[in-house]
Amino acid sequence: MGWIMEEGVIKRLVASVKCGVCGRGYRADSISILGYRQDLWFLWADCPACHTQCLMTVVVKESREPELITSDLTKAELDRFKGMGRLSTDEMLDAHNFLKNFDGDFSQLFSQR
Numbered sequence: 001m002g003w004i005m006e007e008g009v010i011k012r013l014v015a016s017v018k019c020g021v022c023g024r025g026y027r028a029d030s031i032s033i034l035g036y037r038q039d040l041w042f043l044w045a046d047c048p049a050c051h052t053q054c055l056m057t058v059v060v061k062e063s064r065e066p067e068l069i070t071s072d073l074t075k076a077e078l079d080r081f082k083g084m085g086r087l088s089t090d091e092m093l094d095a096h097n098f099l100k101n102f103d104g105d106f107s108q109l110f111s112q113r
Contacts, residue, residue, distance in 0.1 A: 006060075008028075010041055010060065011028040011031045013058075014031050014058060017045075020054070021050050024047060024049035030046045031043055031044070031045045032044045039059050042055070042056070042057055042058075043055070044056075
């Protein structure tokens, strides 16, 4: 990938990050790429909600095979999930809506069950 194509991808990825001060999401147009070297990208972001500015360092590694980044699952659990089908659009929307409205109170969530 060239610089121009990667710049858009990097900005969209970082736009999914939440501001550490107010918790709102960044917008791609509020992120500036200062430069990069190999897998390391340096960005400047301005929160569109509270206007807090921050410097970010992002590591991006390209590979054909996705890397497993969790060790939380046992081999049996991994095997079980491999056999499951893909999520439907409705399931994705349900998860999105739940997370969008979730206040982070897990003790309240689990006491409801």
